[in-house]
Amino acid sequence: MLTSATLLGSSSGRNAGDAALISGIMDAVDRRIATPLRYEIPTVRPSYIRENYPNQTVPISMMPWSGSVKMLGFPTLRSILRTDITLIFDAILFDRSLYNPLFNFMSSLYLMLPYARKRGKRMACYNVGAGPVNTPTGRRMLRELMELMDFITVRDRDSYDILREIGVQNPRMLVAADAALNAPASDRDHARQVLQKLGLPADEEILGININAYIDTWAGPAVTPMGRERFLSVYAAALNRVLEELNVPVLFVCTQHLDVSITRDLMSRVRGKKPMALITNREHNHCDVKAVLSRLALLFGMRLHCMILSAAEHTPVVGLAYQPKNRHFFNTLELAESSMGFEEFGEDALCRHLLRGWEQRASLRKHLDRVIPLLQRKALHGAELVAALHQGEDMDQACRRVADAS
Structure with a gap:
């Protein structure tokens, strides 16, 4: 029987996507059990966890004053x-x-979890994303960590x-969803009230724009980082062309504190005839942001969880x-063609990609009407397996049962 859990992931309180993940996990597990x-959550912002x-x-x-280097430390291990x-x-x-434990948590897990496993502690991966892992050491670490798990979704x-x-080789691994x-x-x-306070019309279609301060630095070894100025110059030129044709209001959306500065810079370069506004997760929690995203006609995004919440x-x-x-x-959504990479990045390509999305917005919504309920059910696989552990079910049998039902 389970009474408590430690949640290990990104939980800074500065990223609305991570905050939504925590909420989605806790709510699903509590409903199922x-x-x-009681959820113990290592974080650099305890007040956010307490209040939201x-x-x-x-x-x-x-x-640091608690004896931690981010996740690596005695407070997390004791939890x-x-x-x-x-x-x-x-x-x-x-x-x-x-x-670098300030940036990478996998090496911290590698130091703590084997010790905990030897002490008989249960552990699982709950609807995780894996990779990229490009080094022999990283691949070995990840492989050995996964073999410790009671289950992996x-x-x-x-x-x-x-x-x-x-x-x-862990046989208790299933494909779920975020x-x-x-x-x-x-x-x-409430979403309507937020938009009104931002000065956006409630009776017009709104285009959402979300960018990422990392730009293309994670895009892969084949991509030479372009830098902030070139990114903003090209992106703004493309967006101005799109707005000249569409003439719609624009909502710039930040789901990570880090992205506010670059988003404001982009806004200063955009010329639109209709109102423009900015919503950030500095002023609004993940529940508010998700609700406001529901009011958009289309989101062109870079942050993964901004797109997931939309x-x-x-x-x-x-x-x-x-x-x-x-x-x-986008592969999971069966919409691979709706995602472009930085190898294609350019003013014309951005303009075409965004205009095509706008033209297809009705069919995209219809497609999501079909796919999202299925994915939302799959996202509950992790909670179902936590409940199986809670009830003492054999986990090999539980994984087969959940897989057969999906």
């Missing part, structure tokens, strides 16, 4: 040893800057293939992939 768990969730949360400080199960979530299983087929390709698909949203009336509300999305995980999501 029917008895709320109705669940039973206990923030665990990852600040892992204290709770009944540790759930790894989000996309922290990559090997970039592998030995991944959020897309590409992540499943990556884990099998690096040699993961937990944020089931995150709650504020009601539509799609969850059946808002049409097209993307610019700054990481492989973005393409993985």
Whole structure:
């Protein structure tokens, strides 16, 4: 029987997508088990965890004065040893800057979880994204971590293939979907009020724009980073051409504090005849952001969870992939052609991509009406397997049962 869980992932309180993931996981598990768990969540922002969730949360400080270097430290380790199960979530299983615990959490997991496993602690991967892992050491670390898990649910087929390709043999691995698909949203009336306060009309179609301060630095070894100035210059020129043709209001959306500065810079370069506004997760929590995204006619996004939160509300999305995980999501949506990469980046290509998305927005919404409910059900696989552990079910049998039902 489970009474408590440690959630290990990105939980800074600065990213609305990560906040939605945490919410989606806790809500799904609590509903399935029917008895709320106590969730210990290592974080650099304890106040955010305390104030933004109705669940039973206990923030665990990852600040230096608590004896931590981000996730790596005694507070996190003690939490892992204290709770009944540790759930790894989000996309922290990559090997970039592998030995820097300020940036990379996988090496921290590699130091702590084997010890906890020897102490008999349960652990699982809950709807994770895997990769990129490009180094022999990173691949070995990830493979060995996955073999420790009581079960693994991944959020897309590409992540499943990556884990099998690096040699993961764990038989209790299933393809699920992203937990944020089931995150709650504020009601539509509140979303309308937010848009009105931002000065956007409630009776017109609105184009959403979301960019990422990382630009193309994660796009792969074949891509030479273009730098902020060239990115903004090309993007603004393309967006100005699109707005000249469409003449629609624009909502710029930031779901990560890091992106506010570059988004304001882009806004200063855009000329539109209709109103423009900015919404950020500095002023609004993930529930509000998700609700506002439901009011858009189309989102052109870069941040993965900005697009996931939009799609969850059946808002049409097209993307610019700054990481492989973005393409993985569009593959999951069966909309691979709706994502473009930085190898195609240019004013004409951006303009064509965005205008094509706008022209297809009705058919994209209809497609999401069919696909999203299916993915939302798959996103509950992780909660079903946590419940199986809670009830003492044989996990090999439980994984087969969940796989057969999907």
